[in-house]
Amino acid sequence: FTVEKLFGNTCYCNSVLQALYFCRPFREKILAYRSQPRRKENLLTCLADLFHSIANQKRKVGVIPPKKFITRLRKENELFDNYMQQDAHEFLNYLLNTIADLLQEERKQDKQNGKLANGTLDSQKSNGTPPATTWVHEIFQGTLTNETRCLTCETISSKDEDFLDLSVDVEQNTSITHCLRGFSNTETLCSEYKYYCEECRSKQEAHKRMRVKKLPMILALHLKRFKYMEQLQRYTKLSYRVVFPLELRLFNTSGDATNPERLYDLVAVVVHCGSGPNRGHYIAIVKSHDFWLLFDDDIVEKIDAQAIEEFYGLTSEISKNSESGYILFYQSRD
Template sequence: MQQDAHEFLNFLINHINEIILAERNQSTLKVQKNTSGENVQCNGTLPQQNTEPTWVHEIFQGTLTSETRCLNCETVSSKDEHFFDLQVDVGQNTSITHCLKCFSDTETLCNDNKFKCDNCSSYQEAQKRMRVKKLPLILALHLKRFKYMEQYNRHIKVSHRVVFPLELRLFNTSDDAVNPDRLYDLVAVVVHCGSGPNRGHYISIVKSHGFWLLFDDDMVDKIDASAIEDFYGLTSDIQKSSETGYILFYQSRDASC
């Protein structure tokens, strides 16, 4: 069975981060050892583990803020959460900018999905939206191209045409976002080739030294930037094998990495 590229990306980022933290903590333990070779302890506890951010966080991690407004008392509450990639739904004949706009559309919480308002001390109807509070240096966008369809009793590939530009600016940022006008350049695309999630092949397109390179296993070809349009997707809803952008990597122009 084919392994999912998005799952592998998450595994790889988390695994690299775990290795960095383990090496950092090991170095800390060596420094804290006393002359007898035993770990220095305070009040009978082991030295605290080092959980400071790594370069993985500095490069890939962004922050989302979930804003919920109670429709009864108008109180707005917010909650932050970190991300290494944004997962967006795809529609037919659209763009990644529109997909990101839909990602931050206001959702009404009502009926069985009401919001528990602390100010009202009860469940109330509310409006909720997600916005980007901290923009990462490398923005990874996962296009959700595999969708479960009840009529087929399985996941199918959504090959809708989604335009992703060479330049991107996010417009779904929070009011207190740092550097909200940050401009991104497309630097890599993971492409899924095939008709479904359990079959097919992955290739990648990477920008290196001003040139675009297509990697297909051990084959590497130089391509023109205009060829990227071939991987936007299909304009029809006919289910067939396709080569479509699956994970997009955008690098901030002010990134030093």
């Protein structure tokens, strides 16, 4: 079953929803949420209804218009309240954060009504999980640690930050592994960018680097393909060829010996077709029952695993009008 394009450019939304539907842990949580007592309508209830109608269709093939979901989205956020093309990554970000906020709000309400499990209000704390964590965080959240080492006194200061998706810079003729390695490169802070060291109580030269401290269950990787060009006064697309494998081995770069590496499988890709962020088109490639499907709004076709290579990007910069992987969803095997 596929999602139909509705009134205006909604492919940025359709492609992300189709990709998320095939992220099994996410789909299962959404469908489980749908079976709970009804809440007042919001973006999450609309998404749950949409996933439910896809999952429970009696017919083998067909099209489902995400009318209620799109109407709700436009009501909730003025950024999407128009007929223009939007950025699929911005939409993904907004959707995951909104669902997490709604779940946290519901938990707060239940807590106030004394409805939490086992009749105890603190049951969430007893298993070591902070009350703020939702299943969105359990599925998509990873942790980065930002380390700065003073080159004078060798003191390392580190600050953790969580992410629901990881945005990485792209270069010509590279791979996802290379992009992630570049993400963790050490940078020297010197001259006017010196770091204020608390230990030395003065500005010092320092080494700074970002490391992955905790890998998520589903890693959503956003390739930064849109770059603002000063001379053009607008964003342009980097159609660089970036290879993304079907299987990705990731190392925990923070030196945590308990979980040194994880193996990930590619489960979905949101592809941008065209030359710029506010024009062009989005399609989704997903893995279902060991074969690959290409969703182009309401058109679905089965494709060969080899055909995915066509969406790596272009080796020449002459043509900017390309079909290139934009958001990649990798699911951890464990």
